[in-house]
Amino acid sequence: MTTLILIPARMASTRLPGKPLADIAGLPMIVHVAARAAESGLGRVVVATDTEAVAQAVRANGFEAVMTRVDHQSGSDRIFEALSALDPEARVETVINVQGDLPTVEPATIAAALAPLADPAVDIGTLGVEISREEERTNPNVVKVVGSPLSRGRLRALYFTRATAPWGEGPHYHHIGLYAYRRSALARFVALPPSPLEQRERLEQLRALEAGMRIDVELVASVPLGVDTPEDLERAREILSRKA
Structure with missing residues (x-):
């Protein structure tokens, strides 16, 4: 099966605003997630975001990003828009949705x-x-x-x-x-x-x-550790600093 890994990322978190760009061991959190997804070897990895700063950070670190609308109600809606834009000829058979707040997955x-x-x-x-x-x-x-x-x-x-x-x-x-x-x-x-x-x-x-x-x-x-609070972020920093 042809597989595409999509990572939805938005900046509007209520408990931890701006968390996709939160620094963890010298890299934005979203970049850590993209790296873990790429290491799975399952297929193309793309971050789907509604924020240009997130897309720029992802691309600056060698990964792919696609811009999506700001009004999506869920990550599923966001990844479907991304899939339609990235693969209009419908060659991709399976899509993996990896949450953008799992930097240690x-x-x-x-x-x-x-x-x-x-x-x-x-x-x-x-x-x-x-x-x-x-x-x-x-x-x-x-x-x-x-x-x-x-x-x-x-x-x-x-x-x-x-x-x-x-x-x-x-x-x-x-x-x-x-x-x-x-x-x-x-x-x-x-x-x-x-x-x-x-x-x-x-x-x-x-x-x-x-x-x-x-x-x-x-x-x-x-x-896997999901980063939703400042305490979660500190824990992720501790874990990934040890691996750096």
Whole structure:
């Protein structure tokens, strides 16, 4: 499959304004994410942004950027615009959406999201990690995936929720919002209106499930650090300074 990795990046973060350009070990955060994506070896890597300063920083460090509209409601909408601009002849078969605030993500973790698409019945691949810390089970900021086991390392997603689910004895899984789409699935997804459960839970991926699309979840060992707060940024700086 021909794969394009797209990294949506916008400057309008409420908790950490301007975070794509936040300095980490001498480079903007968005450049670290692009480098990790390139190291996966899966295909072309492009940052999709609505801010010229982000595009300039990405290009100055040897990576590709494409400008997108400022009024997108989600990263999925932004990457679909980018895909349409970058590949108007529809040669790309799969698109990986890597969040622009994952500067320490492992290349193997990015590749894991693509694995479920080896099954032609799967529309979207994503990632999960078994929860080990009790407080995460009840934290509404930790999105859980409820799924039917397909193998030791994979689930078929039945629901995503901020609640503690499923009930009873057994594991719970932390969802990682990194997605691999078949091109046709991404086009279908962005054409759908927001769904009732999506709006209630504030989880975009429920739109796909409510429309009957299939999402499979590859289980990985750990949750990559997402930078949402100044404290997260300092942690990322510590981690990547050690690697520099």
